[in-house]
Amino acid sequence: xxxxxxxxxxxxxxxxxxxxxxxxxxxxxxxxxxxxxxxxxxxxxxxxxxxxxxxxxxxxxxxxxxxxxxxxxxxxxxxxxxxxxxxxxxxxxxxxxxxxxxxxxxxxxxxxxxxxxxxxxxxxxxxxxxxxxxxxxxxxxxxxxxxxxxxxxxxxxxxxxxxxxxxxxxxxxxxxxxxxxxxxxxxxxxxxxxxxxxxxxxxxxxxxxxxxxxxxxxxxxxxxxxxxxxxxxxxxxxxxxxxxxxxxxxxxxxxxxxxxxxxxxxxxxxxxxxxxxxxxxxxxxxxxxxxxxxxxxxxxxxxxxxxxxxxxxxxxxxxxxxxxxxxxxxxxxxxxxxxxxxxxxxxxxxxxxxxxxxxxxxxxxxxxxxxxxxxxxxxxxxxxxxxxxxxxxxxxxxxxxxxxxxxxxxxxxxxxxxxxxxxxx
Amino acid sequence: xxxxxxxxxxxxxxxxxxxxxxxxxxxxxxxxxxxxxxxxxxxxxxxxxxxxxxxxxxxxxxxxxxxxxxxxxxxxxxxxxxxxxxxxxxxxxxxxxxxxxxxxxxxxxxxxxxxxxxxxxxxxxxxxxxxxxxxxxxxxxxxxxxxxxxxxxxxxxxxxxxxxxxxxxxxxxxxxxxxxxxxxxxxxxxxxxxxxxxxxxxxxxxxxxxxxxxxxxxxxxxxxxxxxxxxxxxxxxxxxxxxxxxxxxxxxxxxxxxxxxxxxxxxxx
Numbered sequence: 064x065x066x067x068x069x070x071x072x073x074x075x076x077x078x079x080x081x082x083x084x085x086x087x088x089x090x091x092x093x094x095x096x097x098x099x100x101x102x103x104x105x106x107x108x109x110x111x112x113x114x115x116x117x118x119x120x121x122x123x124x125x126x127x128x129x130x131x132x133x134x135x136x137x138x139x140x141x142x143x144x145x146x147x148x149x150x151x152x153x154x155x156x157x158x159x160x161x162x163x164x165x166x167x168x169x170x171x172x173x174x175x176x177x178x179x180x181x182x183x184x185x186x187x188x189x190x191x192x193x194x195x196x197x198x199x200x201x202x203x204x205x206x207x208x209x210x211x212x213x214x215x216x217x218x219x220x221x222x223x224x225x226x227x228x229x230x231x232x233x234x235x236x237x238x239x240x241x242x243x244x245x246x247x248x249x250x251x252x253x254x255x256x257x258x259x260x261x262x263x264x265x266x267x268x269x270x271x272x273x274x275x276x277x278x279x280x281x282x283x284x285x286x287x288x289x290x291x292x293x294x295x296x297x298x299x300x301x302x303x304x305x306x307x308x309x310x311x312x313x314x315x316x317x318x319x320x321x322x323x324x325x326x327x328x329x330x331x332x333x334x335x336x337x338x339x340x341x342x343x344x345x346x347x348x349x350x351x352x353x354x355x356x357x358x359x360x361x362x363x364x365x366x367x368x369x370x371x372x373x374x375x376x377x378x379x380x381x382x383x384x385x386x387x388x389x390x391x392x393x394x395x396x397x398x399x400x401x402x403x404x405x406x407x408x409x410x411x412x413x414x415x416x417x418x419x420x421x422x423x424x425x426x427x428x429x430x431x432x433x434x435x436x437x438x439x440x441x442x443x444x445x446x447x448x449x450x451x452x453x454x455x456x457x458x459x460x461x462x463x464x465x466x467x468x469x470x471x472x473x474x475x476x477x478x479x480x481x482x483x484x485x486x487x488x
Numbered sequence: 489x490x491x492x493x494x495x496x497x498x499x500x501x502x503x504x505x506x507x508x509x510x511x512x513x514x515x516x517x518x519x520x521x522x523x524x525x526x527x528x529x530x531x532x533x534x535x536x537x538x539x540x541x542x543x544x545x546x547x548x549x550x551x552x553x554x555x556x557x558x559x560x561x562x563x564x565x566x567x568x569x570x571x572x573x574x575x576x577x578x579x580x581x582x583x584x585x586x587x588x589x590x591x592x593x594x595x596x597x598x599x600x601x602x603x604x605x606x607x608x609x610x611x612x613x614x615x616x617x618x619x620x621x622x623x624x625x626x627x628x629x630x631x632x633x634x635x636x637x638x639x640x641x642x643x644x645x646x647x648x649x650x651x652x653x654x655x656x657x658x659x660x661x662x663x664x665x666x667x668x669x670x671x672x673x674x675x676x677x678x679x680x681x682x683x684x685x686x687x688x689x690x691x692x693x694x695x696x697x698x699x700x701x702x703x704x705x706x707x708x709x710x711x712x713x714x715x716x717x718x719x720x721x722x723x724x725x726x727x728x729x730x731x732x733x734x735x736x737x738x739x740x741x742x743x744x745x746x747x748x749x750x751x752x753x754x755x756x757x
Binding site for chain 2: 264313316
């Protein structure tokens with residue numbers, strides 16, 4: 064769902080619009096500044112080099128399955144190519160592949176026939192995989208760098224004892240809006256702006272039920288992890304009410320639609336919002352105080368792993384301060400890594416969109432997996448909401464269709480009858 | 489002849505492994521629960537999406553009809569042109585198909601947008617802006633645009649074979665141009681019409697990316713519904729298979745009706 068292949072979309076955008084989106088996000092970096100700051104090369108130093116060389120020359124390889132555009136590739140000058148650095152240091156070769164949604168990852172693993180050693184699903188998917196026994200417990204003796212993970216991000220509800228996952232990145236959902244048109248002060252912007260009829264047909268909404276329901280649930284004052292059918296129905300009604308002023312239900316398209324000023328208001332993930340804002344100066348991003356979803360993507364090892372120890376080494380490597388910094392600097396999300404956080408630009412460290420204050424954070428909820436029934440209810444309500452027609456259209460569609468079918472059948476029968484008459488003569 | 493049969497073996501294997509077996513798997517999934525027990529609940533659950541089915545069929549029918557109306561004159565004119573011009577014109581018809589399907593649909597998003605090219609040009613003359621994108625009309629437009637060549641090509645290839653002297657003979661025998669069209673050209677091009685309709689209608693009814701990109705996500709089609717069962721937040725391949733199965737049956741019924749117009753009995757007259 065999140066962290067879509069930004070690159071693909073910017074290539075498309077470039078082709079169609081002739082506009083180029085920047086994918087780098089270190090705020091305020093212009094081309095000129097980069098020239099003068101040539102010395103700012105990222106370097107790699109690891110604490111315990113001996114730990115990493117155990118598998119050297121043993122021809123070990125691991126399969127890593129990650130989100131698209133979710134690791135530092137060294138493409139930007141001066142940054143680290145994380146995978147190559149890992150291969151050089153350890154002698155383990157890495158097969159690196161990417162997915163676009165948690166559901167895609169789940170379907171792949173569930174379908175069998177593939178082995179992955181490291182995967183990076185999001186919170187609710189991790190709890191689903193733990194429940195279905197798809198991922199295995201980690202040996203934290205092999206992951207000493209876990210010590211860097213901030214206390215706040217350990218033992219989350221999706222993995223209460225933190226035995227299965229090592230947090231990689233996190234982020235929040237907020238509202239991205241055009242501040243030149245929306246004349247509400249930033250601090251007053253709340254989720255109900257998405258129901259404000261003054262902006263009818265200028266509002267975009269998530270095209271996936273979990274995120275869309277979460278927003279409706281905040282507005283209705285419900286829990287983001289509710290499984291009560293009544294409460295889900297309430298949220299669905301809220302979304303139905305919103306439908307008439309929603310311009311469209313979108314995911315990745317938001318990059319272009321907001322960037323080109325097609326719409327004024329849209330909810331989206333913080334890291335991606337920053338990317339969108341680079342292409343359109345009049346946009347602003349705000350995380351409402353009334354609460355939101357805090358998502359965490361964490362590294363896990365599936366049961367199918369062939370080289371658990373090498374996989375744990377990879378996870379540990381990803382938690383090396385230099386590597387964690389290089390990654391977070393590249394993908395623009397927020398980091399749960401204390402040492403990498405300290406290396407960040409102070410401007411980003413103090414940006415409430417990236418690192419909200421503890422009071423705001425207290426209002427945020429991390430998704431856990433819902434029961435199959437609740438998921439099914441949500442999916443059904445969502446489909447119902449999306450396929451509901453505006454009044455008047457639905458009434459006529461079915462009869463017209465039936466009449467046309469009937470006419471065709473009558474026509475065919477009449478034609479056959481005439482023909483059979485003709486044949487007699 | 490017998491020797492030639494050997495050469496069809498690779499395709500037979502292909503057909504069994506990649507067409508027949510998957511079809512059986514779809515049927516198997518549609519009639520079982522996740523623990524593998526027989527059930528008809530999946531099929532009966534499809535009933536609640538009746539309005540999505542009706543909308544998909546309706547939009548696909550409209551798109552097919554528009555394609556036919558647009559393509560028929562084009563194909564006729566094309567087939568009556570001089571030979572060397574035909575090649576060039578055909579190339580122009582095919583040209584958009586060289587571009588990626590997704591990119592073509594994506595381009596329509598920029599054209600139809602509220603601040604898009606069309607509304608911008610209309611704005612110069614003080615018109616609009618009109619709501620063009622995120623409507624069912626936009627979805628039909630996307631279907632027509634993407635599948636039009638599939639209508640033109642079969643029509644053209646049939647019409648090209650109509651002998652000029654047949655038309656001349658009809659005129660000699662006293663047909664005016666309208667009845668030449670209706671009594672000679674249309675009956676002779678019927679096979680092209682039926683295969684053109686099949687080639688447009690079937691992909692149009694099961695498309696999903698067009699409705700997502702141009703319909704704004706609120707014009708759900710069957711294709712979207714099936715996709716949601718596999719990659720949505722409730723992983724439900726059983727329901728997805730059931731929907732696919734019902735869709736196949738509907739297409740089969742519609743194709744059977746279409747075949748009533750098949751030219752086999754034309755020959756008898």
